[in-house]
Amino acid sequence: MNNISGKVVVITGASSGLGEATARHLAAKGAWLVLVARRKERLDTLASEILTAGGKALALQVDVTQRSDIEQMVARTVEHFGRIDVLVSNAGLMSIAPISASKVDEWERMIDINVKGMLYGIAAALPIFEKQQTGHFINISSIAGMKVFSPGGTVYSGTKFAVRAISEGLRHEVGAHIRTTTVSPGLVDTELKFGSSHAESLAAVNEFYRQQAIPADSVARAIAYAIEQPADVDINEVILRPTVQEF
Numbered sequence: 001m002n003n004i005s006g007k008v009v010v011i012t013g014a015s016s017g018l019g020e021a022t023a024r025h026l027a028a029k030g031a032w033l034v035l036v037a038r039r040k041e042r043l044d045t046l047a048s049e050i051l052t053a054g055g056k057a058l059a060l061q062v063d064v065t066q067r068s069d070i071e072q073m074v075a076r077t078v079e080h081f082g083r084i085d086v087l088v089s090n091a092g093l094m095s096i097a098p099i100s101a102s103k104v105d106e107w108e109r110m111i112d113i114n115v116k117g118m119l120y121g122i123a124a125a126l127p128i129f130e131k132q133q134t135g136h137f138i139n140i141s142s143i144a145g146m147k148v149f150s151p152g153g154t155v156y157s158g159t160k161f162a163v164r165a166i167s168e169g170l171r172h173e174v175g176a177h178i179r180t181t182t183v184s185p186g187l188v189d190t191e192l193k194f195g196s197s198h199a200e201s202l203a204a205v206n207e208f209y210r211q212q213a214i215p216a217d218s219v220a221r222a223i224a225y226a227i228e229q230p231a232d233v234d235i236n237e238v239i240l241r242p243t244v245q246e247f
Contacts, residue, residue: 003228005030008081010073012064012121013091015042017190018140021216022088022223023050023057029224032056034077034084037091038063056081064091064117074124086136086227087125089118096152096205097198106197107155114159115166122170129178134231136179138223139167143186143241152201160184164237171236179234181226186241189213214242 009026013019015037023033027050035043035057043059050057058080062069077084093113095106118139129135144153145160164182171180193209196202218240226235 002029003230004224006032007085007227008032008034008077008083009086009088009227010034010036010077010084010121010125011088011090012036012062012117014046015039017192018185018188018216018219019088019090020046022090022220025217025220025224026227027053027055027057029228030055031086031227032081033058034073034081035059036062036064036073064089064120065112067120067123070117070120071124074121074128078128083132084125084128084135086138087121088138088140088223089121090140091117092140092192094153094156094192094195094205095198096149096156096196096201098151098201099154101198103198110156110159114156115162118163119166122166126174126178129174133177135177136181136227137167137170138181138183138226139163140219141167141182141184143184143239143245143247145184146239147247149247152198152204168236171234179226179231181223181235182237183219183222183226184237184239185219185222186245186247187213188216188219190216212242212245 009031011019014023014035040061047057047059060073062073093110097103141163142160144157145164148157167182193205222238
């Protein structure tokens with residue numbers, strides 16, 4: 001037996017990329033999955049595959065920028081599985097463009113998804129974790145949350161710095177029974193690289209990823225490592241990059 005089997009794990013942004021890879025990896029280890037994203041058809045397909053393989057999965061259409069969606073998702077999870085053991089806040093947007101391009105709508109969207117979406121999840125799940133006297137927050141930051149990706153990624157970096165800061169403060173505040181992990185990946189082959197509307201930046205980012213990105217299951221294994229530790233071990237931060245990545 002591992003320390004993942006039978007745990008109820010909620011994953012936001014589960015319809016593709018890191019979220020999908022993590023769901024598949026944890027399902028193979030016996031976790032009970034709650035798959036959360038906006039694209040319900042993709043979630044249903046993933047949930048069906050997990051169920052067919054003998055696992056347990058619930059697909060919920062959720063927009064993480066809507067607090068009420070997150071609150072209803074947490075309530076549905078507890079109703080369906082009786083508890084929540086892990087919340088993986090993975091949903092994210094990376095819109096790369098120079099500050100001078102004034103992509104204000106995209107700045108707001110990144111803040112709404114990357115920061116507020118995570119905070120809504122914390123607010124909804126923390127009372128459950130406190131009642132259970134156990135729980136695990138896993139928040140997906142980025143290498144860009146450790147050093148500013150500039151030019152172009154200044155606002156994105158700002159959101160990912162915020163993820164790390166909030167995670168560390170959360171770790172300090174929640175006490176001995178609740179674990180908090182920040183995962184900061186480098187270049188990983190997901191849909192994240194398609195988030196820019198600035199044509200020149202989009203082309204540069206995609207070329208950067210084409211040359212260096214590693215598969216999404218690289219991050220899934222890191223997440224599993226944090227979850228499977230004994231309850232008295234808190235993996236607070238995981239940083240991983242392609243070996244060829246300099247940034």
